[in-house]
Amino acid sequence: MKMAETAAGPQRTQAAAQGPWARTKQWLRRARSDGYERHTLTLIAKSALAAASCWWIAHDLMSAPSPAFAPFSAVLIMQVTVYQSLVQALRYVGAVVVGVGVQGVLGFLAGPYLLTFVLVALAALAIGRWRPLGSQGPQVATAAFFAFSTYVSATGSAERWTQLGQIIVLVLIGCGVGILVNTLVLPPMRYRSAEYGIHTLAHSLCDLVGDMYPALREGKLEAERTQHWRERASQLGSIVQQAQASVHTAWESTFYNPRRLRRRHRHRTSFTDYQAVVDALERVSYQVASMARSLDQWSADHDSEEAARPGDFVRAYGDFLAALAHISELLSQIDEDALPDQSQKLCEAAAEAQKARDRLEQGARESSLPLSDPAQPYGLLMAEATRLMDEFQHTCDVLKHGVDTAPASAASVGEGGG
Helix, strand or coil, X not given: CHHHHHHHCCCCCCCCCCCHHHHHHHHHHHHCCCCHHHHHHHHHHHHHHHHHHHHHHHHHHCCCCCCCHHHHHHHHCXXXXXXXXXXXXXXXXXXXXXXHHXXXXXXXXXXXXXXXXXXXXXXXXXXXXXXXXXXXXXXXXXXXXXXXXXXXXXXXXXXXXXXXXXXXXXXXXHXXXXXXXXXXXXXXXXXXXXXXXXXXHHHHHHXXXXXXXXXXXXXXXXXXXXXXXXXXXXXXXXXXXXXXXXXXXXXXXXXXXXXXXXXXXXXXXXXXXXXXHHHHHHHHHHHXXXXXXXXXXXXXXXXXXXXXXXXXXXXXXXXXXXXXXXXXXXXXXXXXXXHHHHHHHHHHHHXXXXXXXXXXXXXXXXXXXCCCCCCCCXXXXXXXXXXXXXXXXXXXXXXXXXXXXXXXXXXXXXXXXC
């Protein structure tokens, strides 16, 4: 265990303070690093910038009667990846055009009556289920309803057609500004975005597990703390989705990125197993969430019975999680150019983590803990530790395999860019 802690650099030695103010400071501190909190602040800031720009264009420059369509559209298509922003913008514009078109045709044929609205609603809701529209399908009905409201409030046919057309223009402006802001202001898709996605996911795991093990070593498992771990673990899903999107987009960019045609990029080797690494880290995140739920349930069941919680087992579990935090830290720093050396360090860290898990199991058996009793948490926590170790070991093995086979696959793979 000493070897792992030394290699990992400075590790936390005390459990984090509790309370709203302490939690706020911890959240802001994590926001300075490349994890979930930083991406949340970035997305909020970029969405606000896009919305404000659209409102200024629609309200101040165009004097549109319904300027909110533009900022609403900009925020709606603001995604964690530029690629997804483009895809969702196309689907959203398509949904709005269809919704406004349905209302326009039925409205001018049947007039501004309740029966017309019923027909518009039925048609829009049915079209919204069209698969190519994807998650933007419900926007067909939304656009149709807003268009009907605009149609009813207009005084003449010319004004009605003008305002319906303006809705589409405002949506196009909102989507265009949203994509522009997402692309130019702290773009989420960067060069070698597959690595970037892995860095973010591994860093988030490192932050969470890094908060867990000092508290476990000190035996501080009060309900407020474990519930907070559980909530943070549930947020890993969005980071997993971003990492998967990063790998997918990086793979697509090998076909569409003109930089790969340059002479200096044609023969560059590239690590191609990032998808397998992200898949493994996704399973790790599920196991961490499961472990957090188990610890939270244990804390809830024994909140007033601290003496019923064997200290040696909890401290050994903290040592094991400290070893996993070290692996996560190494994964958050992987660099294709340094993978041979990093993969070796990861293998060594995985070996240290396996030793910590073995010590945990040996201590639990020597203490005669009821590992097979389903009413007690020890067996479940040991199973979680085993699964976590297996997934981290698999992640390290995937990286090592990728390094070992890179020379054979380099000739057929280009470099991904964002």
